[in-house]
Amino acid sequence: MSTEEELVARCLAGDQDAWNDLVRIYSRYVFAICSQGYRLQGADAEDAFQDVFVRVYGRLGTLRNPEALRPWIAQLTRRVCLDRIAAGKREEPSDVEASDVEATIEELDEAFAVREALEELPEECQEVLDRFFCRDESYRTIGEELGLPSGTIASRISRCLARLRQRLEG
Amino acid sequence: MSSQPPDPTRGAGFAAGRTAAAAARLVADVARASQDSWPDAPGVVAQANALSERLEVLAEADADVFAAALVALATPSAELERHMQRAAALPLEIAEASSDVAALAATVAERCDGLVRADAAGAAALAAGAAAAAAHLVRANLTVKPDDPRLQQALRAADDARYSASRTLEADV
Numbered sequence: 001m002s003t004e005e006e007l008v009a010r011c012l013a014g015d016q017d018a019w020n021d022l023v024r025i026y027s028r029y030v031f032a033i034c035s036q037g038y039r040l041q042g043a044d045a046e047d048a049f050q051d052v053f054v055r056v057y058g059r060l061g062t063l064r065n066p067e068a069l070r071p072w073i074a075q076l077t078r079r080v081c082l083d084r085i086a087a088g089k090r091e092e093p094s095d096v097e098a099s100d101v102e103a104t105i106e107e108l109d110e111a112f113a114v115r116e117a118l119e120e121l122p123e124e125c126q127e128v129l130d131r132f133f134c135r136d137e138s139y140r141t142i143g144e145e146l147g148l149p150s151g152t153i154a155s156r157i158s159r160c161l162a163r164l165r166q167r168l169e170g
Numbered sequence: 171m172s173s174q175p176p177d178p179t180r181g182a183g184f185a186a187g188r189t190a191a192a193a194a195r196l197v198a199d200v201a202r203a204s205q206d207s208w209p210d211a212p213g214v215v216a217q218a219n220a221l222s223e224r225l226e227v228l229a230e231a232d233a234d235v236f237a238a239a240l241v242a243l244a245t246p247s248a249e250l251e252r253h254m255q256r257a258a259a260l261p262l263e264i265a266e267a268s269s270d271v272a273a274l275a276a277t278v279a280e281r282c283d284g285l286v287r288a289d290a291a292g293a294a295a296l297a298a299g300a301a302a303a304a305a306h307l308v309r310a311n312l313t314v315k316p317d318d319p320r321l322q323q324a325l326r327a328a329d330d331a332r333y334s335a336s337r338t339l340e341a342d343v
Contacts, residue, residue, distance in 0.1 A: 132217070136224055138266040139273060140330070154274055158213025165212070 008066035023053060029070070030077050031111055037104040038081035044088065051080045072158065074105055119169035125160035132157055179237035182265035182303050183261050187229025190268035190300035191311040196293040197275045204282040211281075218274055225267050232260040261307035262320050265327040268301035272331035279338045291335075291342040298335035300326045 007025075012016030027049070034040045034048045055076050063072050078101070120127055127146065131137040132153075143150030198218035205211040206274035235256045244251040279287055305321075305328035308314055314321050 015175055094220040133220055136267075138327075139270050140266070140327070151273070154214065154217060154270075154277055155210060161213040161216055162209065 002067050004069040005066040008060065008063065008069060008110065011060055015148070020143065022056070026070070026073055027053075029108055030073065030107050033074060033077045033101075033105055034081055036108075037101040040081060044084060048077075048080050048084050051084070053078050057079065070109070074109075105145065113168060114164070115162055120167055121163055125163060126157055128153065129164070130159050176290070179240060180233050183232035183236060183238060183264060183307050184229045186261070186300040186303040186307075187225045187232055189263045189273050189303075190264065190297050191225035191229065192224045193268075193275065193293040193296035193301060194218045194225060194271045195276055196250045196289055196296075197271060198222065200282050200290045200293070201278050203286050204278070207283065208281050214274060214278060218271070219270050221251075221267055221274070225271070227262065228246075228260060228264050228267065232264065235260050238305045249321065251313065254311060256316050258308055258311040258320060261304040261323045262327075265301045265304035265308065265324045268297045269327040269331040269334075271297035272301065272334040276334040276338045279342065287342055294331075294335040294338040298328075298331040301331035304328075 007018055011022055030052050031045065031049050033046045034052075038048075040048050041134060052073070056073060059076070061087055063069065118129065121129075124146075131142045131145070132139075137145075139153040140150045142148075142153050148156070195218070198215045201208075201211045201214040201218060205215075235253070239253040239257040242250045272294045275290050275297060279290035279294065305324035308321055308324040308325055
């Protein structure tokens, strides 16, 4: 059983922890679609975010393929955002190009997949990749923090990236 | 001749950042050309690209911060110290990132195809020059004293970069 299947099964069985996990895993994804894809701001973005998870809660039983949980949530989010734009008329739907939204969701999907793959790597790989690519730390700083010779950091990063790539390519 | 007036805020810090960014792109190109024979090459390309992007951002930020510091110097106020502190922080970051580019170039020079080894050595030299220039800017900042840890850090980055470059250049002759 895949991680998504298991999560969906636990949610449908009424496991509150599973619902908390679902919200934790997908909250940034949903919020990014609302704010970056459909450019909803402030209270609009927050209300749309709430609506999405209310709908997920109410309709999860209709999801036919639990492995498609993420695209299903993305589709629900699209509908919620378009409803909100149409109802509020704060922004004409034509101002938000469908192709831009799809491109944003594609980027978010990719980022999400990378994050998932990263979480499956050993702790030391997660640490070194996070420090170099996300925190912009120098090889010397990383070496000092992790107690490793700074001359070995670049090759360590390369090896960890190779493992990440293997995970992503399945 | 160009009639555009010189822009004093796009000075050595900006140039150092852009130079090291160009060196990082060169490192990425050399590593990419060696992918068939070197399994670590794709990872090196990713690191070089990340360093290039980081240095481009730092170069622009340095120009903005230095411009603000010049204005503050012309009209001294309580804000002057803060502006000068920020004007020292950016060159330090540029020195450290440039040193990383030189180190990566040295690694690439050891493993790349012989046809492009001179390019890797050239990239190391460019990055070392950028690190030295950036470290000098930290030293020249009015708020930085000789025993300031930031200065020690910048000089160490420049030394590391110089070592990487000299090792690489000597190996390439």
